[in-house]
Amino acid sequence: MRSGISCAASAPGAALKNLGGADLIVHTAATAPVEELLPGLNPHGQLTLVGVDAGSVTIPAARLVTGGDTFTRHLTGNARETEEAMAFAVTNNVHPVIERMPLEQAGEAVTRLRFGTPRFRIVLDTAQGE
Numbered sequence: 461m462r463s464g465i466s467c468a469a470s471a472p473g474a475a476l477k478n479l480g481g482a483d484l485i486v487h488t489a490a491t492a493p494v495e496e497l498l499p500g501l502n503p504h505g506q507l508t509l510v511g512v513d514a515g516s517v518t519i520p521a522a523r524l525v526t527g528g529d530t531f532t533r534h535l536t537g538n539a540r541e542t543e544e545a546m547a548f549a550v551t552n553n554v555h556p557v558i559e560r561m562p563l564e565q566a567g568e569a570v571t572r573l574r575f576g577t578p579r580f581r582i583v584l585d586t587a588q589g590e
Contacts, residue, residue, distance in 0.1 A: 472579075476500025486510055488581070494519065504528040510535075560585045 473496050476482050481502035487494060488511040495518050501507055507529065509517065519531065548554070557580045561569050569582045 471496050471499070473497045473499030473501075481505070484508070489576075498523055501527070501529060504530075506530040506532060509533040556581060558583045 476485075476497070477500045482500055483502050483505050485497050485501055485505070485507045487497065487507060487509050494507065494509070497507065498519070504527070509532070512533075512535075523529065524531075559578060559580045559582050561582055561584055563584050563586045566584055569578075569584060572578050573582065
């Protein structure tokens, strides 16, 4: 998947499908509905839930038995697991989809996080405001 792709104009699953679909979706936004991502998952794909809160996850029963998909969950791992994940990302040219904001907008970034409005992980960029 390419960096900087915005899903604001369409559902995230539809946007993923338009890009060719995803073999793996790592769901880090605990409050975002998982079912919106499922149309973007390729057959026999994997969805891994990492972000958690007190909410519920809804996956249609037909999706569980017809797509050959794998649904997993993972809490933050140990140092070895993190190292293996980073090695996998480098080996497979995996890059995150992020939203860059200048450090001067840190207050706005925090406010957006409180309201759950970021579409992607926000990265504060110290060089962007120069």
